[in-house]
Amino acid sequence: MLTLAGLGAHGAASADDIKLNQLGFLPGAAKVAVVPDGVARDFAVVDADSGKVVFHGALGPATSSPDSGDTVRLASFAPLNTPGKYLLRVTGLPDSSPFEISPSAYQAVSAAALKAFYFNRASTALDARYAGIYARAAGHPDTQVLIHASAASATRPAGTVIASPKGWYDAGDYNKYIVNSGIATYTLLAAYEDFPAFFQRQDLNIPESGNGRPDILNEVWWNLEWMLTMQDPADGGVYHKLTNLHFDGIVMPNQATQPRYVVQKTTAAALDFSAVMATASRVYAPFDKALSARMLTAAQSAWRWAQAHPREYYQQPKDVSTGEYGDKDVSDEFAWAAAELYITTGDDAYYQAMRAPEQATSVPSWGEVRGLAWMSLARHRKQLSAAADQRLITNRVEVLAQQLADGWKKSPYGIPMQTHDFDWGSSGLALNQAMVLLHGYRLTGKRDYLDAAQAGLDYVLGRNAVETSFVTGYGARSTQHPHHRPSQADGIAAPVPGFLAGGPQPGQQDAQHCPKPYPSRLPAKSYLDHECSYASNEVAINWNAPLVYVAAGLQVLTPR
Template sequence: MPKLIPCFIGCILGLGINVQPNDHSSGLQPAKAAPDEVIRYNQLGYLTHSPKVAVWASYVNPVPDSFFLCRADDGQCVWKGACSMDFGVYGPFSHTARLDFTDYHIPGTYVLKAGNATTAAFSIDDKVYRGTADFCLQYLRAQQCGFNPVLRDSCHTHDGYTLYGPMPDYTHVDVVGGWHDASDYLRYVTTSATTTYYLLAAYRDFPEVFVDSCQANGLPGKNGIADVLDEARWGLNWLLKMHPQASWMFHQVADDRDHAGFRLPNQDTVSYGFGLERPVYFCTGTPQGLGRYQNHSTGVASIAGKMAACFALGNILFGKQDPAFAQSLRDHAYTVYQLGIEKPGYCQTAPNLAPYYYTEQDWQDDMELGAALLWQMSKQQKFLRDALHDADADPLKPWMGGDTALHYQWYPFFNAAHAELIVHLKQDHLRKNLLGYYRKGIEAVWQKAKHNAYYRGIPFIWCSNNLTAAFAMQCWLYRHLSGDNTYQFLEQACIDWLLGCNPWGSSFIIGLPGSGICPHDPHAAFSHLAHIPIHGGLVDGPVYGSIFHGLIGVHLSKPDSFAAFQSDLAVYHDDWADYSTNEPTLDGTATALYLFAAMEAEGARNNK
């Protein structure tokens, strides 16, 4: 008989799944025959004037002396380059080398050849990222709670009843809306606010790349507003509900009792004991957890700072088109930031049935972000002083350069606040100090990355792809704010990794590119139960083999198409039953969206 296993995955626990008993302790199927040599590359393609590098890899054969870039239509060789040194073992491969054709700039469709390996066709063109940011919005619309445009139906319309608040427990409060966090139906301010900020920032920084094809609720139809701004407002509206008055702030809707198996959100009948109402957790700044387990919260500033940043940036962007909404955001920005001042510390998500939760342990980066945007909004110097103080107190993310970290321990995965200050500061010494923080983190990763052909320096913990996208975002911002191109190849290697230049040769964006190798069987009820594609989602990504092999109840539902490329270093499976590597996440997708918007804008500017 199948048994129910609660899944601990990227974006908390994930979703409980029915698993079959498995006689294979590793959860892997017998390996298929593999090609002797492969070339891994960015399947989406390469900008004409950006780094262009692929990776050749072999199980046994030595590195060839040279490689060839050939036109895809007639096979004509247009570029011959020398392969790099042998970087040696990586994952399942014994020999690896970099194929660098950065100096070739002619747009077109090409293939790479090295030794006995040949790639499929790819493009060199400044338009290769066109539409990719909007493509990611498809996943966010599928995550909408309240009204879901993909289902054209509503869900979780009874949320919810309060816990831990100053009001009596089980008091009804309207918190309908927002986004489901991942493939479960919990909603968290910490990830929703991060998502909202990235959407707002992407529109502010790259408005030219976004289109208007949907209404405010996500249904098809133009409304005169860029879709990314509509989706950001969906997030803002929910965040306002989670801070309904000056002294009230909630941080979570539902808990791990949600993890009762796959079902579509509009068919969710899981009961918490009060009909279809679900619990809404008040921010107390102290440990929470209704069952055997509790988190280790120390304050509320991590939540307050994220909210304040969203409200302040929303005020700036909506000021002209909707003054009343903008004024509400402005008022809420001030009051929620004050809650963070009054209760410094971090607010972790609340467990119940299992000891799994977001273990966020930093908060001054969030208050720095809130203060930086409040400064931009109000021009009040006190917020600048606050922001600079918090920047010096929490300069860089400790995971950078490390081999591991707890789940979401240092979150968000890079500190966007430094960039918000650098852009507006006029004092060179302050700008250099903040840029130095970015550079120190990047250099720590580079010291690990430079020893392998993929330039991989990100630890293979749960949500490794989220870290990869965030780190690439930090590199991009550092490069453009400092003018220092030292780490551009490392930045591009992270982007290429997400789009296919990795040992598995797969993109990690669901459905992108449509003609390439990408996730088609994610851990999600939409696709698994209803066969509704959830294009645009960034999946969790590879995890250490030791993590995967130690998971309880994990299995694969079909033969592993990537069996030949698995290793003790890291595994990835395009299989709905692998909740550790193939679940898309809300905040990871928003990070990728910002990154793709930046790359599309860069390509357009290069083409002028």
Template sequence: MNEMELNDRIKVNQVGYVPGETNRAMLAGEGGGDVFRVIDTATGETVLEGELSQPVMDEDAGETVREMDLSGVTKFGEYRIEVEEVGYSHPFRIAADVYERVFMEVTRSYTLGRSGVAIEDPVTGLSHPGGHRQDAEARLDPDFPDQAADEPIDVSGGWYDAGDYGKYITPAATTVAQLLLSYELYPEAYQSLELHIPEGLADPAQAAWPDVLEEVKFELDWMLKMQREDGAVYHKLSGMQWPGMIRPDQDTQPRYLFGMSTYGTAMYAGALAIAARVYVPFDEAYASELLASAEAAQQYLERHPDPRFVKTARQDAGSGGYEKSGDRGERYWAAAELLKTTGEARYAELLETMLATQAAGQVETIGWASGLSLGHFALATAAGAPEQHQATARRLLVEEARSIVARSEADGYRYALQSEQYTWASAKNGMALAQLLLLADQLEPQTANRAVALEQLHYTLGRNTLGTTYVTGAGHVMPRNPHHRIMVSTGAYVPGLVVGGPNRYGGDPAIDRVLQEQAPPPAKAYLDIVDSYSTNEYAIDYNAPLVFVLAGLAR
């Protein structure tokens, strides 16, 4: 028999698997033997032999898929899979701590995306002198209708949102909310998490804090600066031109505050209400400041009950729009979170009215465009909430979890994403489904919730039709050329960035051309090139559900 070769038809989680779980690999396409073997790469010994499942057609991938059950391998080590007449897989680890490194890198990426500070990182080699110092003297959009654009406003700090240099309230709020909720639910996962914050960036006053809370505070401090005196929150901060692939310090154009939205203000209130709970044991005065700011935003919303989004002619000339219609789900989330944090009866009364107007039976993945499911979870777990309303919120999340499980079990790759969900940020959307499973599991534990959440993680980390992870630095085949100005301009490779993933609808000239000329299946509509910003750009809210899921799955 000829010597076997690496064959990417064999799909594995390239980071690895946790022993004791139901662990699977996949064989894509036609042909090959019916027997697989798991080989210990250190000894060359076969540790498991099994039969492949019957093929199942995966329509989104455009190919048949066969499963290989690896669950019988429980000894820590490095392995590979061999299939006769096919070849062997990339190596993978089996260990209890197999996800610790990617958990650290995905969380640490926020540190390396800080704005306004010099970065000298000995871990990645990332080095730049810091940029956008002009954010300390930002101006209001000259066309802003609500107030005169006269005095400069200090909105320095925070994280760059994505591959560009804009900073936006809606993804900031939902990112902070997910990170803090994961800490609140799974504090043990963060006990040993060290972000190796570079010298000069760590705050000595926070030395005893969990690293994740120190990092999130850097973003919260920026968010606080984005609040107006009337309680509303500006929509975003950016220049009026898209910068080229240059370092932050080379983007010297004036920076402006643009827009205001009631949905963004509500997201801000919800996120800061969570933060007010989480930071109490570490800095009670800071927690009080956060709560007061959240309540000021809520009071603005109550004074202005109709949805409002301020948008001017030049608002999106140099930054992302982050525009959506409606704000009911976000108002609901804000009120539920404030009830959970304060226990004040007035928020329960407000929710009583809101529940009649919310989309009954609806659950949405968490992201910059929706805080609805965060509202459901807050209501379901808030002391003092009316029992019948808690039961409704609990039922919605639990029923959605059952639906996600059913979709996963019917899919060739056990991926729960529906065909139409292979859109902008599909990789994030998949992890957001896993996140919903873990939230539902907090309310009504089911073995399938954790198991299917793991299936979504396996897909993201390489067990998919393209055989790539969607996280920089993770696995053997990974995004090498993300649309990311800091990486391109400095030449440093930053691990831990979740990229957009397959996008069947396109959105940039490169992928649009592929879609037109090749018509790939939805799950294959991805390009690992810098120019494909609709499939290969990172964003802070893409990372957030992965951080949440990795914390939730840690044992």
């Protein structure tokens, strides 16, 4: 496995570079590279050690890519399935980065993406036995958290002290947000529901390893424990976030000592919490019945609070300047929570509350979670009551998968990403697209969906216009300087491995704060591998979670 972290400076991509998945491919996978248009009309794959040509093929037609400003051809070499280390060679161009064909191609990157959550744990030291050179002191015990004025109630007036430890740091900062924890935690639970055998075999070398639970559930429990403390036991409402008043500087967690607050109960937080706890209740039931019951009770309590407070939208207090995750349309959160409660309890009233015929579907994000409801219903469709419309469930997932596959077929780079997809967190969006496509493949067996999902993973691992693997530590040319406080402040040259950088997007909201300019304003090239770039190079738990899902899903589902 080519896990080549810290291979020196990360220079600008050349227009002559061949772009492909720098880790490589499973033997039975679609295998595609992007080749700059030139005089050549064919390509060869050569053994990286011997230089022997092992495959020869014709390049596809030249296609202009407005998103990247170049003209490219695709090289497809799916028939090559012999394990080994290879290079792609085109006359007149530099050889590609080395890549492998291996039956275990994505096991390591899936594990690293999941262990990144361990590296982002709050309220604990990371011991060298588990963290290696990234060991660090404990920070943010969060045992003395203040109730902010916006969250005050009769039983918990402003200034009340509560304990709300554990959880994951949300992104490059040290705060914890229920809304973003919602989709991230759910996606990991969904990965376990869909591919349990894969995760049961996985050993992450975390403190809980070997305790009888799969490590993915050990890691998720660290965050669920925190989430449970964010519910007010007096009424079932859920605080939107646990935060400083202002972002910390570029310091290690133990050096960040600002007072911490829980801020405002919101409808979105209550519903995301409800959906996650309902999901977790069924996932953890085989391991701990009492815990399962506790989480279901919490989910139902949050649901009732949201029904009584359907329009409690987040309003950033004047004295708070950290991330908002504001959302003034919570119809999707109501649908998602209702779907998860229906699946877990079997109570038809929840399915009716979902108002399924009114719910469209889309690629999920923290602010639009309807797609999670449909994927969960599809996953459990064989166990649903007669109240569920099976045809509608299948249709919602398949129509979206087909839309993504249609875009993949038209794309000059052979990826599902379209121009409008180059938005904040584009790497995470690419993987959420791939997750939808894998659901479509599981439903229908259509190979196009699997191959388009493969293209989504290929994109984040190097088949992109900046020829970068956006996963720290993975690939010959990976993100080196993410906007991630521990990676910036720990004094270690290589970033903490396994984190997914946000990726290209043309907004460049941080340009005025960065000492280096972006190399381009083109949507697919507007990426700056610099610590300053929170707009293109920050990490976030909701982007890492679909990386875990997709890498595992392709490893399991790709035909041998």
